[in-house]
Amino acid sequence: MVGVSFHAAAFIATSLDGYIARSDGSIDWLTSRAEHAGETGYDEFLASVDTVVLGRNTYQLALTFNSWPYEGKQVEVLSTTLDPDTDDRILVHRTLDALVETLNDRGAQRIYADGAATIQTFLTAGLLNELTITTAPVLLGTGIPLFGPVPTDIPLTHNATRTLKAGFTQSDYSVTR
Template sequence: MENKNYVFIAKSLDGYIADINGGIDWLENTVPNPEGKDLGYVDFIHKIDAIIMGRTTFEKVLSFNIPWPYHLPVFVASHTLKKIPVGYTEHVELVKGAPNEIVTQLNKQGYHKLYIDGGNTVQGFLKEDLIDEMILTTLPILIGGGTPLFSELPNPMLFNHVKSEVFLNAITQDTYTRKR
């Protein structure tokens, strides 16, 4: 089976995934979505075996105070988190190590289509050239600072543009695959 690592993430026009306070309210408040369109997430998540997210993303999900939203195995990659909070151990497993070690470990466990989520986590996987496909949703807002989606890389990385879609007459979604 082919191993593939995906990114599916939203960003501002200026490339941020959270504002300077770590907030993401702008994701819901920028463009009205009265019908609750999923912007391609449901189709995307159906091709995924497991999710790898960073500690900050995990903590953000916990802050929503909603029932656990994922129906797939979730692995939290963290160097600082010591254990998964009570009530989430049946949904989440803590993993440590470099991105390539985590991917190898999960591939051996039968997880071949991995969704990589969270700014630092995505950046770490990109630095090790472990991202095969990126689906980037851009909202028409400049937030002026915060958590950038991308950071410095050891080498340039080429991607093929696969497609563009427009949602709600305002949000663009571009799909890119790694050119190898």
């Protein structure tokens, strides 16, 4: 893979047992609680990025929201199955190499990697620089995990942990290279 000219970050919520969604992709357990968490810094984070990278599942979830959550951002979707002509707000990439080439060619500066598969892909490829995880005070027992198997240890540096309202916590990490 070619070198990268961008800084990639993830900002995501999980249940206490590490799931980002139920097995069916539902995030009702989060949306029903999130407003009670207070200020999480998400809006400030989103304002700091110029490009959002999603997988197909996260893209399709975003389509169910009342409004497009990435207005004004360049949105790239990493998918082997999504029709490239599906939505003029996005650009579909079949491979990580093609995505990275496009990001470099466009001069992307700060990338928001969103969704478990995308975050895992960026982590294992050595592309993720920072990770913010907001933990909701709920156990799901099963679902879509944030992290899956990795080929080797990925060392992180813990930068900070904050206590939010309603039992939520938020931790910031830098990926150590």
